[in-house]
Amino acid sequence: MAAITPKHIQKVCTLWVHEDNFSKEDAVFNVGCFPDGSITTGSLVQVVAVKEATAVRDFQPATGKPHKDGSSGVKKEGSAVKSAPGDSIQKKHDSSGPVVLGENGTSLESDISPEMKAKHPGLQISLSRTIANLFGFRSRMQVLVSLADEALHSASHAEISFRDEYLARADMWRMAVSELSQKSVYKGQKLLFMGTIKATVKNVYVRQKKARSAYFSGATKPIFRSESARYILFIQMSKEMWDFDAEGSGEIMFSKVIHGFLPDLFKRWARMNARHLVSIILFTRVEYDRNMSTHIKPTKLDHSSLSAHRDDKDTRDFYRVVVSEMASDKWIHILGQLKREFKLFLRDVSILKNPNFEDRASDAQDVSTDGNVPEWIIAGKPSTAMRGNILEAINLASSQFSKDYIDRDLVRTGISVVVVTPGTGVFEVNYDMLKLTTDTLVGNGIGIDLVALSRMPLHSVPLFKYRNPLIKAAVPADNLPASFEDENTPRQTF
Missing domain, CATH: 2.40.40.20 (Barwin-like endoglucanases)
Incomplete structure (x- = not known):
């Protein structure tokens, strides 16, 4: 009908x-x-x-004198007009x-x-x-x-922003039903729910296009945006981060982060008058040659933290907290601290104290006879972005907020995790870790934003590559490629 x-x-x-x-x-x-x-x-x-x-008055010419901007001196439509007799x-x-x-x-x-x-x-x-x-x-x-x-005039969706208060999903739903449902909404509209919760309608969309006002029908989708959330920024310090961008400006990848992405992000928050809490963490996976790692003392390199990796290499994951829950309006201090940490990060994760030097230092006679033993050695190097520890970093952030309901911050709403990678968004991951991270994110309701600094490939990203455990179990171990080992892919039994 x-x-x-x-x-x-x-x-x-x-x-x-x-x-x-x-x-x-x-x-x-x-x-x-x-x-x-x-x-x-x-x-x-x-x-x-x-x-x-x-x-047109008798003392006014038909065409007004043009202004500097090219507009006519005659008043535009919509302005007050007083007509003379006979006009x-x-x-x-x-x-x-x-x-x-x-x-x-x-x-x-x-x-x-x-x-x-x-x-x-x-x-x-x-x-x-x-x-x-x-x-x-x-x-x-x-x-x-x-x-x-x-x-014809029903809104497809409307954006509502709020800050300096905690809103559960039930509160958002009650606000939409009480203050917006079956009413007209307009951009800039102030909302007051239960006398305490304040919100503002930022944008209204009709058929996916911005409009000044619309009717909030039963099919309209309210989108709530918090201007006082907590942001966790993970920056992957893989070896591409020190490479030059040959297809772009020619600067190293880290400069694109410190001079491009982050300043634009903080300035956008400032224009929106948002007040977020920002935490920045640098992370990387360092690969060690297996022959070298066996000669390093466990006291200097904890072998319990080493994981057997492909290509006969041991790996170890590093994380460094640059800033923790700092206000987003202090972004100049945040960028300065990030620059200082960048100068020291590669040295700290790659160089270890030579155990042979300590053994000889304990014997003064050996030190006097052989003074060519270096005190520090370069024990490893960062892995590529594809083979990095991105899932471990995401899982670390999601686990941190799994108990967020305990001692909740009542002036913050929302948790967002942003991962910045110098790669293209393609990763080789462990199947077990991928499943664990997926279950944790879905259970906690945390969204992940991935920022790839390299040019996007000709297929959809992010893309996580893993070995299917069912296929893995059916193939003999001798026929498996060297890039995947038994410890990296779990086997499922039904």
Whole structure:
């Protein structure tokens, strides 16, 4: 059965602008202006400013003197115009005019009361001062009021932002139902829920396009964005981080982070007046030659932390906290600290004290006879981004917030993890770790944003490559490639 569309009913009315002491409603409407009953309480109407052509006075030329910006000296439509005797003012209705409230509609919440009708007999429609200033309406101007189609002017989704308070998902749902459902919403609208929770409508979308206002129907999706969240930024310090960007600006990859991505991110937060807590962690996987790692004392390199890796190499994961829960408005200090840590990070993870030097130092005679033993040696080097410990880093962050409900911060809402990698977004991972990390993220409801500094490949990323355990179990160990070992891929039994 085809949907019944409302009849095209419209009328030119005189707009009033009221303060809060006059009425708390956004729109006050006199239903008596439409005696046929086409518009009633709860109807969705469209309010459009009537264009008024400027009047030409006897002392004013027909074409105004152009300004520096090229615009004419004649007042534009929508501004106040006072006509001289004998002049005519041409009026026309244009639904695409520059000043339109309910270009996507406004909902009439209540009819004018009988007392208000007796006190203000000339009142036809009145809008609150907030809406009038936001959309450029003036008091006593002519507007065109028409019935609007809910299906045509319903918002597909609306963005609501809040900060300095904790909101559970139940609170978000109750706010959407109580303050927005079956009402008109507009960009910049202030919301107050239960007298304490404050929020602002940032953007309204109709059919995936931005609009100034719209009708919040049952199919509209509310999107809540916290401006006081906690951000964990993981920066993968793989060996590509020190490579030059041959296809771009020619700078090293880390410069793209410190001079490009992070400053743009912090400046965007500043423009939004957001106040996040930021933690930055550098992480990498260092590969050691297996022959060298066996000669290093366990006291200097804990072999319990070493994992057997492919290509006859032992690996060890390193993490360094640069800043912990620092306010995002101190981003200049954050970037300075990050630059200082970058200078020392590669040295700290690659160089270890030579155990042979300590053995000889214990014997003064050996030191005197052989002074060519170095005190420090380069024991390892960072792995590539593809073979890095990205899942371990993500799992570390998700495990940290798995008990977030204990001693909850009541001025912060939301946890976001951002991983910056110099690679293309393709990773060789362990199947068991991939499954564990996936279950942890789904259980805690934490989102992951991946920022790849290299050019995107010709396929979708991120892409995690792993050895299927069922296929792995069916293939003899002697026939497996050297890049995957038995310890890296678990076997499942059914």
